[in-house]
Amino acid sequence: MQARIGSAGFADRKVEGDLKTPTGVYSIGGTMYGIQPNPGVRYGYHRVVEDDWWNENPATSGYNTFEHGPNPGGASEALWTFTPQYRYFAVVNYNIPVVSASPPRGSGIFLHVVNPGKATAGCVSLAEQDLLTVLRWLDPASAPRMVLAPRTVLNRY
Numbered sequence: 001m002q003a004r005i006g007s008a009g010f011a012d013r014k015v016e017g018d019l020k021t022p023t024g025v026y027s028i029g030g031t032m033y034g035i036q037p038n039p040g041v042r043y044g045y046h047r048v049v050e051d052d053w054w055n056e057n058p059a060t061s062g063y064n065t066f067e068h069g070p071n072p073g074g075a076s077e078a079l080w081t082f083t084p085q086y087r088y089f090a091v092v093n094y095n096i097p098v099v100s101a102s103p104p105r106g107s108g109i110f111l112h113v114v115n116p117g118k119a120t121a122g123c124v125s126l127a128e129q130d131l132l133t134v135l136r137w138l139d140p141a142s143a144p145r146m147v148l149a150p151r152t153v154l155n156r157y
Contacts, residue, residue: 007119029091
């Protein structure tokens, strides 16, 4: 499957807003999300509604978490407004739990639907049918991990 990554490539030391995809091995968050109804995933599923945010404001205690309610500020994402990207998505557990750092290490790394012809802001995106295949295949009982890295350094993992 072809995937898109952050417009600035990969980073071993990602920081908030750098448009890079973090290298490493990551688990998948316990809840999958989407603007559309549950496509038949084995994880918990939350259908995104208005006022669902991914908190990307490092000045708040909820940094790098899902929140429902008022805008948490900063670069927080209004999840219900990103289409096609957030029709379906899984959370890549990068910087979860949050590691305090200055500058902040980054937030909101997702596996989501590709926005045709565009790189991501640090996420990994797939064609919708490919993404749905992956999301339905993932089984939380198997504790799946995702390796993010350029091919040239995959031997690190």
